[in-house]
Amino acid sequence: MTSAIRQIPLDTTIHHHAHDFHQIVIGLRGEAQFEIEGLGGSISAFSGCIVPANHLHSFAGTRDNHQLVLDMPRTAFAMTGHQGDLVRLFDAPRFFALDSALRHYLEFLRQELRLLARDGHVPPLHQERLAGTLLGALHARLASEPATSGRRLDLAALDRFIDRHLGDPLRVADLAAEACLSEAHFRERFRQRTGLSPWQYVTRRRLESARHWIQQSRLPLSEIAELTGFTSLSALSRAHRQAFGQPPSQLRRDRRGRLSQRPALADDNA
Template sequence: MPPLHQLHVFNALHSSPRARLESSAQLGEGLAVALWNNRDDTRDYQAPSHHTLSCYIADGTGTYRRQRPADKGAPGKLCIMPAGHESNWVIDGSIRLAHLYISEERFALGCLRLLDREPRQMQLHEAIFIDAPQQALRFRQLIDLGWDEPGERLLASSLAHAIVDHAVLGQVGLRQGLRLKGGLAPHQRRQLTDYIEAHLDQPLALADLAQRCNLSEYHFARMFRESFGLPPHQYLLARRLELACRLLRQGDLPLGQVALLCGFASASHFSNRFRQALGATPGAYRAAFA
């Protein structure tokens, strides 16, 4: 995930003299969050490169899209703004809202893990002012956490993942009229994911994965990215870190053993990679969920 000031929706709000940023945080793994206040404003979002889930925390009853003035917001309402969308907003009165920013790579991982579909086949449906009480509750829990405190930021990351998973399962559908070109065949993709999951504790070189598809490393890497939405090494790291998080939450295995079970060469290598992705050490992550 790029720095917050490089995210289109964040920057569009931050550039307004009427909007006030209460707090924000990078949650790691392609997720970032921000809490805003705004009043009597207009904002335009033009083709952002990231997805945004928005939850109205308070007020917002005078907020509407310029093209649909009859539809108004309210506390607890959710809006879904996919990457590449365009929208123009009018804020008549005051509003307090939370934003969850999601990278295309994090969305791709959700499509693969939860739907077993190629990310390029799927799209996040744009929606405004939907009722989703469970999602709204998660957003309220999210903003109650202290994002500057490492342990609470980890809990916030877990809530953010739950929000994204819910959106992928409920608001994602097939792209209409899509004709796929290139990429791996469905049976190759499925074979690869099964193989990777079964061998996360072992060294997995690009050459080994390419050989399973009878492709050169160059063509395999290109076709993998077409089908998976991210490069092989990034996908593999994400799967290893997800397994590590599960092991850390569910048991008390020594960190060295967790590292080996997840395919990291050493505990120090595991700790460095984990901290880069989640902003905390494995030990701190385990303590936060204890």
């Protein structure tokens, strides 16, 4: 599979899926909402998001919207050979805004696609080159966010904030605001402090809460998924299987089996 560049509107109905290639979505007009493995945000003109391969995400456009979508397989020309370090751009989901230079390149890219499309076909290799230039420019900007120093993050306070909003579509911007940091500084400080990206950390908190409800309550699994911020039962099942090697339904069956095997307590009056 080669890289593919599309310019499309997103359906206003919410969709959920995952795919085995990386994806970059950049707003051209209107607005769209994304939630990627539990962290959400919106994109509008000249802003976008990064969706790593195999990450479950939900999305929906708002009214009249138009997006530029780059589908990039792991073996894409732009991420192989001496350009292999560009794959680090897809280490974790993130939202970004285009600066002035990238806005000009985006307009050039669109004009180039329109020009080539007049012949009814855009050569795949040329799409790879256009996508690779954009990928390299994004990587240079996002990878160069400055390291920060200062007081340590108050993880206990962040944990309380996450737990209070566990069922909400949390954004990195929400966590950064709670920590009184810019989003860029928060991302860097958080990874230094925990070794995890914010979305990985939030997903772990959600899974811990879900396991508690699965083992200690009789709530339906679909309700537990909603309470703990997963977009669907399938999203919870997929995350639980990846983290613990079994679906939540198996954890509940195992828990019930252990309870049924406990010996009856002796009667105090016997």
